[in-house]
Amino acid sequence: MLSAVPRPVIVRAPSKVNLHLAVGDLRDDGYHELTSVYQALSLHDDVEVRDSDELSVAVQGESARVVPTDRRNLVWQAAELLAERAGRDPRVAISIAKGIPVAGGMAGGSADAAAALVALDELWQLGLDRADLDEFAARLGSDVPFSLRGGTAIGTGRGEKLLPVLSRNSFHWVLALAKGGLRTPDVFRELDRLRSEGEPPRLGAADELMHALAVGDPHQLAPLLGNDLQPAALSLKPELRRTLRAGTAAGALAGIVSGSGPTCAFLCADADAAVAVGAELAGAGVCRTVRTAHGPVPGARVIDDKTER
Ligand code: C5P
Known part of the structure; x- marks a missing residue:
């Protein structure tokens, strides 16, 4: 039955x-x-x-x-x-x-x-x-x-x-996971504090970045990545500066704090470069652990079982 x-x-x-x-x-x-x-x-x-x-x-x-x-x-x-x-x-x-x-x-x-x-x-x-x-x-x-x-x-x-x-091609990333997290409201509050004391840089329009995505070229995209929350995340976790430096020294095209942090995301030229950058970062002692990832991928979707890729 x-x-x-x-x-x-x-x-x-x-x-x-x-x-x-x-x-x-x-x-x-x-x-x-x-x-x-x-x-x-x-x-x-x-x-x-x-x-x-x-x-x-x-x-x-x-x-x-x-x-x-x-x-x-x-x-x-x-x-x-x-x-x-x-x-x-x-x-x-x-x-x-x-x-x-x-x-x-x-x-x-x-x-x-x-x-x-x-x-x-x-x-x-x-x-x-x-x-x-x-x-x-x-x-x-x-x-x-x-x-x-x-x-x-x-x-x-x-x-x-x-x-x-519109985004052409897959982009390849290395993610440096930090020890401990940051609470999103704390990071926004820290940005408000930094802005009340001075003028941390503000991003302009995203037009050029959107163009680089449409072209699908990571070399063109890399210098256009930007995050207004980064100064606030760095202010709360200054050790992330070392992580960001280590990623670009290891061969990433660019590194940014992801959202409110503290994960740092490094854009790489291709999948092989991401594996190499990940291995070097993992050995540099500047983060808790390292992952590689690619994007874009679909949003939340039903899968048959967890072994599905
Ligand atoms: O929307 P969510 O609950 O995920 O947001 C978490 C916190 O992040 C908010 O309470 C707020 O402090 C901050 N936030 C913000 N501005 C946004 C999104 C989030 O200040 N646009």
Whole structure:
């Protein structure tokens, strides 16, 4: 006899790097007006949901022990939101396999939230359309809509209003994961403090960068990468300066702090160069660990099993 219990659903969601992160002024609602060009990277989390007697969250993998497993976790909030919408109880066991660094500036929590939305839509057969999912995503966090969408996109507002960006070819990255994380609100606050004391540089328009993406040339893209949050992340974690120097000394085309940090992302000429830069950085003692990744990759999507590539 066929079981009435639905099969578990597994969803893979990408990390991201901000190729261009221009931070505008602080708004009355506590957020900053942003222009952000996001690229989704192959370093990912997998989120599995299955029917259960009660809502629970379990986490394995990269820095799992520091991830909350209660309502503070965005996947918990995603389950409550969708259950309310569906008029049912959120009785689901959610299991997160983390590959994305925690509090690393790579949208790990947002990836999990986006994955949970897609997975629960499938498990509970809600039939949500893109607009519904986008709206739930934006309620959960500024980067969650991008984690849903993936690819390369430009975000405005809090970062949640997205338009796709034409991007040719794959780009190859080395990611230097730091010891300890940075809290995003702390980094934005530090930027406000630095701006109240002086004039840290502000990025201009992203037009040239968008052109380099359309051409698909990493050499053209490298000098155009920029992040207004970088001075704030460096102010809170000065040791990242050494990491950034070591990456370019190892042969990367450019290095930036990813989002609010402290992960540093190094753009490399090709996949072989990324492996070589990664090996040299790993031996330089300037970070906790090193990963290679490529982008752009798709947003949160159902996979058959975790061995799928
Ligand atoms: O949207 P999310 O909850 O992920 O944002 C986390 C924090 O990052 C916000 O509470 C705010 O301090 C900061 N933030 C910001 N401006 C944005 C996005 C995030 O100041 N556009």
